[in-house]
Amino acid sequence: MGFYIFTYFCIAVFTLASVYLIYRQFTLPLHVRWEIYPVQHETAERAFYGGSYMEKVDWWKNKYETSCLNELKYMVPEILFLRGLWKENRSLWYISFPFHLGLYLMLVIFVLLLVQAFFTLWESSVFAAGGMVETLLSGLIIVVGWIGMIAGTVGSLGMLMKRLIDRALRSYSTVTDYINIIFILLFFLSALLTSLSADPFLNGARDYILGLLTAGTSRTAYVPGQSICGASTIMLGSLLIAYIPMTHMSHMFMKFFLYHNVKWDDVPNSRGGRIEAAVIKNLELKPTWQAKHVEADGQKKSWKDIVSSVPRETK
């Protein structure tokens, strides 16, 4: 039961930390525009070469329109295949892609295992043992699991070697960077060893997820600790889930904000609109910058007061 409690705890930490990170983004003040072109939600004709709606005469008379399809056309290959890295840093892509693929497939297998566990608990006839759905799902779990474990092991080992060998990466790598990679490598190695040594069909993983859903009360629930490798896989996997949002690895979901709230945020400000209201609120803030030319006092003078004035001092 202790293993289950530990996993529940790690999932809770992941959820809380992720919610906090995302919530914080929504509480930050509206910033000035700082987009970089190409902005991929532009219309197809302009997204192609990186143009903006500001290329049109009297652009403010047109409706601000974005294309979700164009954005998806860019983002799906970017997320799934790391297209940007392929284009800009090919040598790193060869190891970063399997590394990310391994992590993605771990996510996929987690979802597949959950689906299988639900079916099992539901005791649906659609999922009868030996039936087509059960056979397909079981086969998929095995295939995805093995590809994920191998890709993840190769990728994380490659990432570790790259950081150690490449001078440019080594000079900027911190102890935490190595810990992160070694952590992930150990998880993949542990999972791979477990499967190789005793569980090639990933039955332990199926039973453990079933156990997670039933708090360990299911008849078929896996009893952790049957092997050192199996136990360490559960421990490392759970810890990894909790650890990700504490590190820069949270870019797996925070990348959304880096792109949508900064790199592609081209929403124009219109009179009486939502953005104008946020700007007016920002201009009421009272800065405390100390340089004389700013002439802030932190008490009475707001941004609005300051930017409407000419500085008396120059420094």
Place this chain on the structure above:
Amino acid sequence: MKTSLKPSDIANASDRLCHIEPGELTPLPPPYEDFNQTVLLPLKPEKIKNVESSLDDTVAIGIPRPASTEEEEALVRQFLSGLKKLFEKENNWTFLQPLLLSMEHCTRCQTCSDACPVYEMSGRKEIYRPIFRSEVLRRIYRKYLKPGGKITAKLTGDIDLNWATVARLAELSYRCTLCRRCAMVCPIGVDNGLINHEIRKLFSQEMGIAPKEIHDKGSVQQLRVGSTTGMPPPAAKDSVEFIQEEMEEITGYKIEIPWDVEGADILLLHNAGEMLAWPENVGAFAIIFQAAGISWTMSSEAAGYDAVNYGLWYDDVQFSRVAVRHADIARQLKVKKIVIGECGHAHKALSVIADRLLTGDLNIPRESAMVTLEDIVMSGKLKFDPGKNNFPVTLHDPCNMVRLMGIVEPQRRILRKIAPQFREMTPHGVENYCCGGGSGFAIMSGYNFAEWRNLVSSRKKFLQILEAFHDEPREAPKYVCAPCSNCKGAVRDILNYYHAEERSNLFYGGLVELIVNALDGMKKPIVHFGDKPSWE
């Protein structure tokens, strides 16, 4: 000298952290090989004895050396105070979210490095990597401002904070042109250009440290006198009067540049530097607008005849003051829209960044001159003879106008119509390389900074220009079209520095000059190759 620097080395005591040896810069092709061993001339000791100069071979700011240890410590405390403010919404609502995101999600994969022309051209000097200064700031922030930072620094990256660190970081923030090519290629979306911008702000807004060319003689002078050129309104009007006379000489008919016309459709904002350095640009705009029957005006209010906004590069407060001034002038004139002339950073400043600063009746529509000009050229109102521009032309893409604002095609559609030998640089459009004069570099020339710019930051652009014309005979006159004042200044300087007019018959100018040059009915060409125009 140690060649493999790490971010923590910025705190080390040494006379110079980085030095470029002869032959280390990216080689130039024939006939410029004689520059391949050229390096910066050492600064004379008496010139730098009282200023901080321990970063590299040049000095951009010239920060006075503290007189005592106590003074150094006070400045370090001031730096930390400013750093803290970068992460407070009261002080930095303008960039807080982008800054936090970029500070927290870099994986240090170095994808940005190869995108940086300064890093590449310098012979890959470590301090010029886009991530170097970001990592220095990140480590200081984590160690000195985060709870428990001094304990966790051994894990997250250690660094010592002393006066050397602070002074070098200030100088280092002026070795990046803010072209943001690094941010464009980052797979995660981390923006090292932004972090550099924030470092500059910290120094300016908290410590009053900024290059005099962009602060004292720049934004301060613009707000006080009316222009960063130092021209007060009467002098600007005199200059324009002179331009009118010269244009009449060329076009054969009288042009009137309208001042302060209330209710005009367009308020045209020029970079005032054009009036002094490239008056033909101001004149060409007037010819085109007048010939097309446009309702337009210029403003003689202080700052109303100078579109520049240097605050964009280093100080949000100065930036906002100038932007509000521009908008207020347009509001008082009751114009329908502001059109920004051939000035890249003014485009981005007033159109994009100020968009979330101007509210109510200050939020007056702003448009790029590239767009307005395309509308006129394609409208059929004017007749062109492209044969007059029958010489090789290439186009420089100003970063602020193209990558950072998405004005990419209008200028190209114009050139395809009026310049039969137009060809692109490689790469071009949003993937362009900076002219090397971005973020204030074009106007900064104290100490030996202009030489550093010509040798290092503008080198990639020079190579691109040479490559664009590589299949042309040396004697054929060639035109680099740079529709931005600062870019034009940087291109002018590299052509002069490398004697490119003599060696490759290379010339430069803006877009409107080419448009007017192709106009039917001009008495003389406005584009000159070699022979000086009448105003010089």
